[in-house]
Amino acid sequence: MSPNSSQVNFDAWPGEYNCAVSLTYDDGNDTQLNIAAPGMEARGFRGTFYLSSGRDDWEERLARYLPLHEAGHEVGNHTVGHTCSRNFRDEPGAQGLETMSLDDIEADVLEAERRLSMFFPRESRSFAYPCYMTHVGSGLTRQSYVPIIAKHFVAGRGQGEYGFSNSPHNCDLACLASQPLEHMRGEEIVGILDHDLVRGRWLILTMHQIGGARLGTAQSEFERMLEWLDRERERVWVAPVAEVAAHLRGNVQTAND
Numbered sequence: 001m002s003p004n005s006s007q008v009n010f011d012a013w014p015g016e017y018n019c020a021v022s023l024t025y026d027d028g029n030d031t032q033l034n035i036a037a038p039g040m041e042a043r044g045f046r047g048t049f050y051l052s053s054g055r056d057d058w059e060e061r062l063a064r065y066l067p068l069h070e071a072g073h074e075v076g077n078h079t080v081g082h083t084c085s086r087n088f089r090d091e092p093g094a095q096g097l098e099t100m101s102l103d104d105i106e107a108d109v110l111e112a113e114r115r116l117s118m119f120f121p122r123e124s125r126s127f128a129y130p131c132y133m134t135h136v137g138s139g140l141t142r143q144s145y146v147p148i149i150a151k152h153f154v155a156g157r158g159q160g161e162y163g164f165s166n167s168p169h170n171c172d173l174a175c176l177a178s179q180p181l182e183h184m185r186g187e188e189i190v191g192i193l194d195h196d197l198v199r200g201r202w203l204i205l206t207m208h209q210i211g212g213a214r215l216g217t218a219q220s221e222f223e224r225m226l227e228w229l230d231r232e233r234e235r236v237w238v239a240p241v242a243e244v245a246a247h248l249r250g251n252v253q254t255a256n257d
């Protein structure tokens with residue numbers, strides 16, 4: 001593809017960067033602490049780790065991420081309850097997003113924020129929609145909770161079509177596209193990265209386990225992605241979601257001044 005100057009967004013990014021990439025990890029597990037964070041830090045990269053805080057041992061689980069917070073990674077909000085659609089469950093009358101109101105979800109994300117702030121205070125934080133789902137209610141009463149996230153967070157990470165990323169000018173910061181990397185080959189990941197580099201966009205990649213069975217991304221493929229990012233480090237801005245979002249909000253501010 002040979003982009004012309006009207007298609008690319010290079011001016012949106014700081015310095016000489018042509019595009020932005022955010023590496024994000026959901027739900028917390030050992031492979032994030034033992035493989036993902038050290039692999040990124042060895043190359044000077046920082047990412048975003050989205051944690052929910054609804055289990056009885058939530059304080060211990062959050063505390064394990066203190067070294068990552070201190071190293072400059074973002075620990076993001078992923079609700080207290082990690083509530084997804086009740087359609088995932090089989091029993092009649094199951095609870096889920098369909099049985100929640102906007103007030104319910106707002107109370108949940110604010111409680112999650114209170115818990116996260118005890119361990120990981122920061123000026124602004126991003127949010128990730130559990131199961132990439134952005135609604136409460138169902139049918140005639142189904143409503144988007146994106147406006148709640150827009151009110152309280154610098155950014156919200158949703159999902160998009162395959163290989164889809166974010167225009168720095170036109171994305172909805174409260175409902176950003178992301179690409180899940182489950183079971184994806186390194187060459188496929190690099191292909192998506194290459195595509196974004198020439199278009200000047202912001203690609204958010206979502207992972208759960210590195211090398212694990214549950215929603216896993218193989219460690220060899222993960223390393224291959226890091227090697228590509230390292231090779232392209234002068235052209236690709238690798239940064240946490242909150243940092244890139246704050247930069248884009250600053251661009252909008254400057255344009256309006």
Ligand SMILES: [Zn+2]
Binds near residue numbers: 026027078130
């Ligand atoms: Zn999750």
